[in-house]
Amino acid sequence: MTPAELRSRIARGEWTTPTAGVLDDYQQANLVIVPQAQAYALLLFCLRNPKACPILAVGDAGDPRVPLPGAAIDIRTMLPRYRVWQQGQLVAEPTDVEAYWRDDAVAILLGCSHTFDAPLRRAGIPVSTAAPPVYTTTLPNVPAGPLAGTLVVSMRPVPRARMSQAVLVTARYPSGHGAPVHIGDPAALGIADLQAPDFGVVPPLGEDDVPVFWACGVTPQQVLPQLQSPYCISHYPGHMLVLDQRPEAFG
Template sequence: MTAPAPSGDGLPGDVPATPAALRRLVADGRWTGPTAGLLDGYQQANLVIVPRDLAFDFLLYCTRNPAPCPVLAVTEPGDPVVRLGTTVADLRTDLPRYRVWHDGELAAEPPDITAHWRPDAVGFLLGCSHTFEGPLRAAGVPVRYAPESAAPPVYVTDVATRPAGRLSGPLVVSMRAIPARLVARAVEITARYPAGHGAPVHIGDPAALGIADLARPDFGPSPVVEDGDVPVFWACGVTPQLALPATRAPYAITHYPGHMFVFDHTVDAGPAPG
């Protein structure tokens, strides 16, 4: 609890030392900022909550698209508590900020979804690429972000995901520019983390993914590319969020970008999906 306060909005003076301490601060309303860049080495996760009626379609969509949608945990219908390994947490309160969708339209961005929880809600926690950035840095592979940003640029491709029931949409990717001599190393390392989107889905040539201008991402900051870098693309957890609106589900809830769920376990010691 002695590390310096990170930059960001609504942060307390001290950075919590453990995921459980972070989740407690969040539940108490004392931490409302992003989790990106915090608690390096712990498993962070994207959140998607859908009605029970859509849960089979959504789980099948994840099964058919494991690179963008690696399933870490699924809650029992109506039960807001996720239990996986030592993690026991309340999905209504333990993420710093949420997005609430009604009939496919953004309706609210609250710091707590207790009032939005439904008796048929099913929560999905999906792996995110924060997982492999620590191991990349530890292996000497630079992870280049724009100043003041803790996230990579993100692009909507013209590659279709595999549909499932009412869900379909494009593959969304994140990009990190890697020095040519380290690209193979980056593949080796990230391939070890299927729960963090795994190996890249594409290396080089943005046009082959339908990305017209690498300098203009659809989400996130501008890319940082140095001489001799190769653009390397990983499947991105934004993918399922783009597949949801077309279902016109009466409600859905997701995490607010960068404001993730953090598990007790590290990315190298995760239990099987729960």
Template sequence: MLQSYETLRQESIETLRAQIRSGSYRSHTAGLGKNLLQANLAIIPEAFALDFMRFCQRNPKPCPLIGASDTGNPLLFTLGHCLDIRTDVPAYNIYRDGRLEGSVTDISALWSDDLVAFALGCSFTFEHALIEAGIDLWHISNNVTVPMYRSNMETTPAGPFRGAMVVSMRMIPDERVRDAVAISARFPLAHGSPVHIGDPAAIGISDLGNPDWGDAVPVEAGFTPVFWACGVTPQAIIQNAALPLLITHKPGHMLITDIPDDAEIPIITKKTL
């Protein structure tokens, strides 16, 4: 039975994953999976996998790699019990030759033996800690997707993968900015501390009211825009590389793992399945 967003915020990962796997829940995952690591997703042909892993290693802030599948195996056993990458994300984007083909809620029909899935940490993870510290996040309170922007901060290239960093933005009360920095720094697998605070023009963003992904949030006096490296970065980078096939999460619709959000490395092993 379909459950509301507010109800799902209180549910276990087993219930939440069942709702996603069945296609009953297809919306964003901000605020869901309390105390669990959320992940961005990039699925690419094996021929490009090593270069992409190099790209992640060279750019750990926007691309904190937390898991990778075996070639052709859709089960990400290091991140969750029977976690199936083909069904366990609320919505996927499909790109061919760098162009968005469409969005789907199940990629079973697209899966093939030469694909490799990469999971990268997501800033949604540290949002729980910010909320518990009394820092309200407007996009969660209003059930919308966090705003994301293309910046002018260049990444370090690897093979065909190169381009600018994507950032996510949250309006933080002026007096709580230092707290937000300290709290998010505790989650290096979820992008860690911000990459920029204050003037968006300094990182190439001309209009906060017009995000490249997600939804605009109010820009009010007494609040400071704070920018974190975003896991949409590899999605944009791979799209620029115009691979024959790229499958990602739809921005804001993340993979929720079984990993505690304060873990230093994934801890689930094949023998525990």
């Protein structure tokens, strides 16, 4: 299966599950859609918080097509699941957003940590094919106008002996959030219970495993309500857009 074939299945409603563990070595992307009037504030937030929000592409206002080379991608239908806010309130989690698209909508694609799961596996570091657990931390983001909030992270357990290798491997993928932001004690991030993530599935932790945390593209979803926008749209955590590009195309 190619990324284009997967996106076609998603658009037809044949695939509505997370995209973790599929099409290894292709870039996966988080999605945020806001009105053009709020796009500058969100882009400024992303630029000031590049670990959580590595920008891959920015669409033209009102154009649902992804501005990247390759097969045509309609951002409204080619993710398995979305989230929709209106006036800062979450109102729907549909499998397409054609009914919510507006003429002033601007789509922003951000990097995703699913991108480095395959390199980690090749390095001998076991990574679950389920969507990784995602947690809201107490670490503050760098503010940008009305947007602030706290960092969101994903977690993968890593054997203690392979810790340095995990850092080196993931640091090569800035479009996958790069190197970890924290290793070890979850309480240092304000995470009270590792077994109670906000999203995703907690994989088993062996006796010699250490929890390792990477910045996560769900971070903007914590700040979108602060825009008090007529509408905002994002991906549902773990349900990404799989692109035709390899991560190397994004530096």
